[in-house]
Amino acid sequence: MKKTGAQILCESLLAEGVDVMFGFPGGVLLPFYDTLPQYPQLRHILVRHEQGAAHAADGYARATGKVGVCMATSGPGATNLVTGIANAYLDSVPMVALTGQVARPFIGKDAFQEIDIAGITLPITKHSYVVMETESLAGIIKEAFYLARTGRPGPVLIDIPKDVMTDLADFKYPDTVDLPGYKVPTKGHPTQLKNAAELINKAQRPLIIAGRGVIISGASAELKQFAETAQIPVVTTLLGIGSFPGNHVLNYGMAGMHGTGYANKAIENTDLLIAIGMRFDDRVTGKVSAFARQAKIVHIDLDPAEIGKNVRVDVPIVGDVKAVLLTMHKMIASNQHMDWIRQLNEWRKEHPLLDIDDSAGLLPQYIIRQLYEATSGDAIIVTGVGQHQMWTAQHYAFHEPDSFITSGGLGTMGFGLPAAMGAKVGRPEKTVWVVDGDGSLQMTIQELATLVQDKINVKIAIINNGYLGMVRQWQELFYAKNYVATPLSCPDFVKIAEAYSIAGLRVTRREEVKGAIEQAMAHDGPFLIDFMVEPEENVFPMVPPGAANIEFMERPKKEVSSWPRRNTP
Amino acid sequence: MATTKHTLKAIVQDKPGVLNRVVSLFRRRGFNIDSIAVGHSEVPHLSRVTIIVNGTTATVEQVRKQMDKLIDVVKIFDITGEKSNSRELALVKVKATSTTRSDIIEIADIFRANIVDVASESLTIEVTGDEDKIESMLKLLHGFGIKEIARTGRVAMVRGNIGAMPVEEKPARSRAKKQG
Numbered sequence: 001m002k003k004t005g006a007q008i009l010c011e012s013l014l015a016e017g018v019d020v021m022f023g024f025p026g027g028v029l030l031p032f033y034d035t036l037p038q039y040p041q042l043r044h045i046l047v048r049h050e051q052g053a054a055h056a057a058d059g060y061a062r063a064t065g066k067v068g069v070c071m072a073t074s075g076p077g078a079t080n081l082v083t084g085i086a087n088a089y090l091d092s093v094p095m096v097a098l099t100g101q102v103a104r105p106f107i108g109k110d111a112f113q114e115i116d117i118a119g120i121t122l123p124i125t126k127h128s129y130v131v132m133e134t135e136s137l138a139g140i141i142k143e144a145f146y147l148a149r150t151g152r153p154g155p156v157l158i159d160i161p162k163d164v165m166t167d168l169a170d171f172k173y174p175d176t177v178d179l180p181g182y183k184v185p186t187k188g189h190p191t192q193l194k195n196a197a198e199l200i201n202k203a204q205r206p207l208i209i210a211g212r213g214v215i216i217s218g219a220s221a222e223l224k225q226f227a228e229t230a231q232i233p234v235v236t237t238l239l240g241i242g243s244f245p246g247n248h249v250l251n252y253g254m255a256g257m258h259g260t261g262y263a264n265k266a267i268e269n270t271d272l273l274i275a276i277g278m279r280f281d282d283r284v285t286g287k288v289s290a291f292a293r294q295a296k297i298v299h300i301d302l303d304p305a306e307i308g309k310n311v312r313v314d315v316p317i318v319g320d321v322k323a324v325l326l327t328m329h330k331m332i333a334s335n336q337h338m339d340w341i342r343q344l345n346e347w348r349k350e351h352p353l354l355d356i357d358d359s360a361g362l363l364p365q366y367i368i369r370q371l372y373e374a375t376s377g378d379a380i381i382v383t384g385v386g387q388h389q390m391w392t393a394q395h396y397a398f399h400e401p402d403s404f405i406t407s408g409g410l411g412t413m414g415f416g417l418p419a420a421m422g423a424k425v426g427r428p429e430k431t432v433w434v435v436d437g438d439g440s441l442q443m444t445i446q447e448l449a450t451l452v453q454d455k456i457n458v459k460i461a462i463i464n465n466g467y468l469g470m471v472r473q474w475q476e477l478f479y480a481k482n483y484v485a486t487p488l489s490c491p492d493f494v495k496i497a498e499a500y501s502i503a504g505l506r507v508t509r510r511e512e513v514k515g516a517i518e519q520a521m522a523h524d525g526p527f528l529i530d531f532m533v534e535p536e537e538n539v540f541p542m543v544p545p546g547a548a549n550i551e552f553m554e555r556p557k558k559e560v561s562s563w564p565r566r567n568t569p
Numbered sequence: 570m571a572t573t574k575h576t577l578k579a580i581v582q583d584k585p586g587v588l589n590r591v592v593s594l595f596r597r598r599g600f601n602i603d604s605i606a607v608g609h610s611e612v613p614h615l616s617r618v619t620i621i622v623n624g625t626t627a628t629v630e631q632v633r634k635q636m637d638k639l640i641d642v643v644k645i646f647d648i649t650g651e652k653s654n655s656r657e658l659a660l661v662k663v664k665a666t667s668t669t670r671s672d673i674i675e676i677a678d679i680f681r682a683n684i685v686d687v688a689s690e691s692l693t694i695e696v697t698g699d700e701d702k703i704e705s706m707l708k709l710l711h712g713f714g715i716k717e718i719a720r721t722g723r724v725a726m727v728r729g730n731i732g733a734m735p736v737e738e739k740p741a742r743s744r745a746k747k748q749g
Contacts, residue, residue, distance in 0.1 A: 305631065
């Protein structure tokens, strides 16, 4: 029996194991939404802005490891997805973005709400399709999901004209894909593995830097085994946080611009840097010419184009991180590296992340640490982008892969709330907190309504300093405190929450933090806490832009003078 | 670092938008294309692309890897170091008067070029060869006054019996299944 394109789309999504999608309807999607009730297994969550749909699919994908699905109508709906697609592309998140398109006879005529979304998203998708025949729809969906989740994952866009949704075609979901131009490297070259193992066995001061590739590959256990056998200290990138247990004795925290002093000192002094599933982003390397000056570099990554892109590499290993670590584990000798580890521990004492003195006001770092205590580190923490994101990365100890969900490559303010929404939908059994800034949250705050309508139990902690804090910090440090366009007038977030029927609380003093977090956790449903923190607290350590990592600045030991803080709203 | 001209040859799927993907990649990554030539290959639904890129070895290696990541690019090779034949075609319209016409025809003969159009005040010459040959001829014609030039960009093929990149008639269908 023939089916409509819309039916074929729904059946294909079900065949791919999709149980939820985030979307927003519109004219050209009406045939799809008309068909949707025939497939009650397919949960559709109505967002309030398409950007929220893309970020929610992203958060869902990171929390579950499955492909996230978002949908938007043609024209403005599709362009609103763009930021979310770019975010997923830069962080290698598996996603399928479905967009409606005007009917085929109108394509190219500047029809109402017609936009070339495949063209617009060309550089930010792993691949994209415009479906021109209903007969090809099922095969395209099969390919899209296959491409999104295999190899280096990424977003794939499928643009579907309205009349392709209404036309009839035979439906049989294909078993295989035919992609002769698509190769997924697997094991790594034996010679290079041998070279790497030799270097590792010889090294006096080896160091592992782990990235999100470890998490994508599901190789956390292998990484732990590998590091423990050879007693190699581990630092991570921002997105690599969670790939190695946060409280492990060999974990020396995050490296790079806001990395720990001891992680950056370790990179400066290591004689062998083993980079695993990471891509030497400029926020990690600092000044490239001064990065890991004394080290030979072994780079393990699935994507051959990442090897040698930003830094010179001595031993390139193209392969799946998990497979490579398993093989190499058999080739490396157990080791001690006592002197090196002792040295690292001394640096750790010398450069503590933060000593919070009792006289300090309500410091954001303190809140993050309290959040860790209250959740016993067993929660999914999602962030926006800015100071609060870095404080979360520094002060919450993440033990599980993908327990920390954050926008790394694109640095998308507004990512937090919708991504947390997606994470909670994907992992309903987990406590999900979004730590957001007052600036970041206001970019996608409308998704509070989605939390309520679809009963998504996300807890919200606003680190409210009344500034676009990270930009203000740069203005303070590098632009002579010329605070232009960073002071932020905020609404009363507790009242905002109340207007959405979400419980909320304002916290202005340290003593209230613990109780507030506990109250939020005990509450059945979403809960918002507005933490009025020290307005001019900075994120330290910090490597000034363009400087070498080793030139990190530390938090000045200053009296916090601005307490009590400015008037509350 | 010294930049040199590299010849990249790719087999791509003959689908709408493929050239757009290739060109967009070059623009996005800040690579410069000297010339690009596309045409059907010996296998239906597959096209051959010859791209000339000017860059350091590291840059061109990055170009090759990034292009290889495009799903519609089936294979890509840098054949710069290989022994190969390369050709370009140019059409040149030259000003010609009754006094200069025979001189121009003589030059064309030396380069084994063909006169493809004769008009009252111009001659159109078709020349095939490597870039050096075409450049030398253009240099000689310059004095007569060149009205228009159209060049194809270089196409190249590795010498010998074995193709540098044989196209498989039957793409490995089973491989993808295994990975799935």
